[in-house]
Amino acid sequence: TCQVHFESSNWKSLSIKRLTDSRLHGSTGLRSGSQANFFPPLEDAMLPSGSFNNRMALITGGGTGLGRAMTATLSQLGAQCIIASRKLDVLQRTAEEISSQTGNKVHAVQCDVRDPQAVSQCVDQIEALTGLPDVIINNAAGNFVCPSERLSPNAWKTITDIVLNGTAFVTLELGKRLIQNQKGASFLAITTIYAESGSGFVVPSASAKAGVEALYKSLAAEWGRYGHRFNIIQPGPIRTKGAFSRLDPTGAFEKAMIDRIPTGRLGTPAEIANLAAYVSSNYASWMSGAVIRFDGGEYVSLAGEFNELRSVTPDQWKLLEAMIRKTKGS
Numbered sequence: 470t471c472q473v474h475f476e477s478s479n480w481k482s483l484s485i486k487r488l489t490d491s492r493l494h495g496s497t498g499l500r501s502g503s504q505a506n507f508f509p510p511l512e513d514a515m516l517p518s519g520s521f522n523n524r525m526a527l528i529t530g531g532g533t534g535l536g537r538a539m540t541a542t543l544s545q546l547g548a549q550c551i552i553a554s555r556k557l558d559v560l561q562r563t564a565e566e567i568s569s570q571t572g573n574k575v576h577a578v579q580c581d582v583r584d585p586q587a588v589s590q591c592v593d594q595i596e597a598l599t600g601l602p603d604v605i606i607n608n609a610a611g612n613f614v615c616p617s618e619r620l621s622p623n624a625w626k627t628i629t630d631i632v633l634n635g636t637a638f639v640t641l642e643l644g645k646r647l648i649q650n651q652k653g654a655s656f657l658a659i660t661t662i663y664a665e666s667g668s669g670f671v672v673p674s675a676s677a678k679a680g681v682e683a684l685y686k687s688l689a690a691e692w693g694r695y696g697h698r699f700n701i702i703q704p705g706p707i708r709t710k711g712a713f714s715r716l717d718p719t720g721a722f723e724k725a726m727i728d729r730i731p732t733g734r735l736g737t738p739a740e741i742a743n744l745a746a747y748v749s750s751n752y753a754s755w756m757s758g759a760v761i762r763f764d765g766g767e768y769v770s771l772a773g774e775f776n777e778l779r780s781v782t783p784d785q786w787k788l789l790e791a792m793i794r795k796t797k798g799s
């Protein structure tokens with residue numbers, strides 16, 4: 470494992486070899502704080518089996534990472550899934566693997582969500598394969614860390630096109646057809662905790678994810694009358710090759726990141742898949758317009774000005790308390 474801490478990092482010593490580590494394919498972080506023992510991740514599907522029988526689910530970016538985990542859980546719970554993204558070979562491999570494990574058909578449909586015409590053709594294909602879906606999970610995204618002064622116009626456009634325009638194209642195309650067919654549906658968007666706070670070094674992603682949240686909250690208000698629910702999950706860090714290879718390519722930031730998570734570990738794909746399944750299920754039929762932060766406590770840990778006091782020892786507290794109590798007046 471990498472011993473490098475960012476504060477003391479000698480950049481020359483960072484080895485990109487780490488990117489090929491098998492850790493990238495595992496579900497939990499190797500490093501974790503001792504408190505992580507209190508918060509073991511459960512990997513089994515949480516909902517009763519058959520919860521998604523006779524239901525069709527579209528998951529964009531369902532061939533890899535978190536989208537793949539969500540597809541596996543929905544399929545296990547009885548859904549017929551359609552996964553859509555650019556790389557048909559990746560989608561087909563995932564679809565076959567999941568179908569053979571669950572016995573439920575997973576369809577692979579090629580689609581670049583940046584292209585509204587491709588999205589419309591993708592929805593034509595879906596209608597022909599399964600009919601319009603009951604569950605839509607907008608999970609596809611693009612991202613990389615980059616100082617904003619180094620971003621080209623096309624870099625900005627690429628990320629905002631995938632994340633904001635892509636989500637809008639998929640949502641509007643399906644929404645219009647569902648409305649025409651008088652069919653209800655659950656829409657879920659996967660954003661991130663920094664959609665709320667903003668974040669340097671991922672500015673196109675932060676801007677686009679904030680836009681996705683505005684889109685989903687707005688449609689929750691407008692399209693309830695058509696039987697449509699809209700919800701948002703903001704994940705904290707969950708190791709996937711797609712995210713970690715673009716956001717922490719050397720692994721130098723991982724320890725600091727885990728240290729600031731109160732539950733002492735990364736999330737796992739299976740955990741977010743369970744939450745996404747619940748939000749998309751009929752058990753959550755009264756949930757709409759919700760923004761669910763799912764991050765082991767990282768957001769509040771980053772936000773509180775005094776949270777660094779966690780490192781003060783009991784002896785140091787005795788000293789501090791004595792000093793504070795001794796103070797008289799202002």
Ligand SMILES: CCCCCCCCC/C=C/C=C/C(=O)SCCNC(=O)CCNC(=O)[C@H](O)C(C)(C)COP(=O)(O)OP(=O)(O)OC[C@H]1O[C@@H](n2cnc3c(N)ncnc32)[C@H](O)[C@@H]1OP(=O)(O)O
Binds near residue numbers: 619
């Ligand atoms: C501090 C430690 C953090 C550790 C992790 C913590 C995680 C917690 C929060 C996480 C949030 C995660 C959010 C996510 O969204 S993760 C999802 C990541 N997955 C992906 O990005 C998958 C898809 N990505 C891609 O396909 C590519 O990466 C892409 C670049 C987004 C798109 O590919 P493509 O269309 O082929 O585009 P290109 O032609 O390659 O590039 C387009 C323009 O962008 C410029 N560019 C590309 N890469 C970079 C870079 N690294 N830096 C600067 N600019 C870049 C490229 O040069 C093009 O511009 P042009 O040259 O002007 O034409």
Ligand SMILES: NC(=O)C1=CN([C@@H]2O[C@H](COP(=O)(O)OP(=O)(O)OC[C@H]3O[C@@H](n4cnc5c(N)ncnc54)[C@H](OP(=O)(O)O)[C@@H]3O)[C@@H](O)[C@H]2O)C=CC1
Binds near residue numbers: 536559
């Ligand atoms: N992992 C994490 O820690 C976190 C992830 N997230 C979010 O979770 C979601 C999943 O990310 P994760 O699984 O980690 O990363 P991945 O890179 O594995 O997933 C991104 C998916 O998006 C698809 N995609 C990218 N561009 C397009 C496009 N133009 N059209 C269609 N599909 C596209 C990719 O497939 P293909 O290349 O075949 O097109 C890929 O399957 C994203 O929304 C991300 O922002 C949020 C916070 C934390």
